[in-house]
Amino acid sequence: MKAIVVTDQAAGTAGMALVERDVPEPAGNDVLVEVHASGFTPGELTWPSNWTDRLGRDRTPSVPGHELAGVVSALGYGTRGLSVGQRVFGLTDWTRDGTLAEYTAVEARNLAPLPGDVDFTVGASLPISGLTAWQGLFDHGRLQAGQSLLVHGAAGGVGSMVTQLAREAGAYIVGTGRAADREAALDYGAHEFVDLDADTLEAVGHVDLVFDVIGGDVQKRSAALVRAGGTLVTIAGPPEARPADGVAIDFVVESDRAQLGEIARRVRDGRLRTNIGTVATLDDAVAAFNPTERATGKTIIRVRP
Numbered sequence: 532m533k534a535i536v537v538t539d540q541a542a543g544t545a546g547m548a549l550v551e552r553d554v555p556e557p558a559g560n561d562v563l564v565e566v567h568a569s570g571f572t573p574g575e576l577t578w579p580s581n582w583t584d585r586l587g588r589d590r591t592p593s594v595p596g597h598e599l600a601g602v603v604s605a606l607g608y609g610t611r612g613l614s615v616g617q618r619v620f621g622l623t624d625w626t627r628d629g630t631l632a633e634y635t636a637v638e639a640r641n642l643a644p645l646p647g648d649v650d651f652t653v654g655a656s657l658p659i660s661g662l663t664a665w666q667g668l669f670d671h672g673r674l675q676a677g678q679s680l681l682v683h684g685a686a687g688g689v690g691s692m693v694t695q696l697a698r699e700a701g702a703y704i705v706g707t708g709r710a711a712d713r714e715a716a717l718d719y720g721a722h723e724f725v726d727l728d729a730d731t732l733e734a735v736g737h738v739d740l741v742f743d744v745i746g747g748d749v750q751k752r753s754a755a756l757v758r759a760g761g762t763l764v765t766i767a768g769p770p771e772a773r774p775a776d777g778v779a780i781d782f783v784v785e786s787d788r789a790q791l792g793e794i795a796r797r798v799r800d801g802r803l804r805t806n807i808g809t810v811a812t813l814d815d816a817v818a819a820f821n822p823t824e825r826a827t828g829k830t831i832i833r834v835r836p
């Protein structure tokens with residue numbers, strides 16, 4: 532089968548190569564999935580899980596990309612709950628070969644049925660952004676109706692999902708990003724927008740919840756804006772600053788079949804729009820992940836037409 536692999540951590544996305552690999556064998560409780568579309572998250576190649584397994588052993592060349600939409604083509608020993616021929620989508624294990632390939636083996640529990648009226652390209656764009664937004668807002672951030680939320684990168688992959696889900700949940704949302712992101716962020720449901728290059732973040736005042744996707748100085752300044760009893764949730768690594776009278780939580784997104792179902796339901800009824808930028812074939816994937824101009828929205832690789 533065709534697959535994208537990486538071998539050199541320092542090279543980042545420029546080190547991606549298209550190669551021929553054996554189709555993986557599904558292990559116990561796995562399914563083998565014929566990948567139709569694959570998603571890849573910016574920053575993924577900086578995570579150790581791409582390069583070493585759970586025991587710290589080198590696992591290169593590894594296949595990146597951990598979101599997929601496709602069709603189950605075989606079951607591993609003992610696998611229940613999914614069947615051959617079923618349309619599925621989901622998030623694959625960070626420490627196993629991923630989805631930028633014609634086939635991938637993945638634990639069945641990491642996947643959910645993909646409704647027939649949700650396109651594979653859309654399905655592959657949902658798992659990481661959708662689950663990260665859901666878990667950050669509701670599991671870790673405990674967002675309630677009427678609370679205020681500061682969401683960084685509100686027009687990005689995760690931020691656009693955060694903004695839409697928080698709006699539906701009845702929050703007051705201040706989105707941030709670059710000047711060019713203003714209209715998109717407001718369109719996703721932000722009540723206000725802060726241009727991080729030109730506006731003063733501190734003018735936002737106090738908020739109940741910060742959802743940080745940027746880290747660094749932006750995160751530090753945001754911690755000071757969390758009101759007493761509030762929360763800073765970050766997905767940009769361990770928090771460098773904590774609210775004076777609140778909590779700071781960093782987390783890595785996990786697969787969750789029920790939450791994938793909630794996300795798919797919202798996509799079907801129009802409550803949630805996915806933020807897809809570029810769609811490319813597997814043959815063109817390396818170029819698509821190394822754009823020469825600023826790209827907005829998620830890049831999805833359509834593995835099968």
Ligand SMILES: NC(=O)c1ccc[n+]([C@@H]2O[C@H](COP(=O)([O-])OP(=O)(O)OC[C@H]3O[C@@H](n4cnc5c(N)ncnc54)[C@H](OP(=O)(O)O)[C@@H]3O)[C@@H](O)[C@H]2O)c1
Pocket residue numbers: 572573574575659660663683684685686687688689690707708709712727728744745749765766767768782783784825826828829
């Ligand atoms: N911990 C986890 O489980 C988890 C899960 C998902 C994602 N992540 C990480 O979260 C980050 C965001 O992912 P994503 O898919 O949402 O990425 P994305 O689609 O690139 O969105 C990030 C947005 O923030 C903007 N932004 C970044 N730095 C900025 C700055 N200094 N000033 C203004 N705007 C800025 C980006 O604009 P530009 O494109 O112009 O920079 C972009 O619009 C990535 O680093 C990813 O690896 C972590």
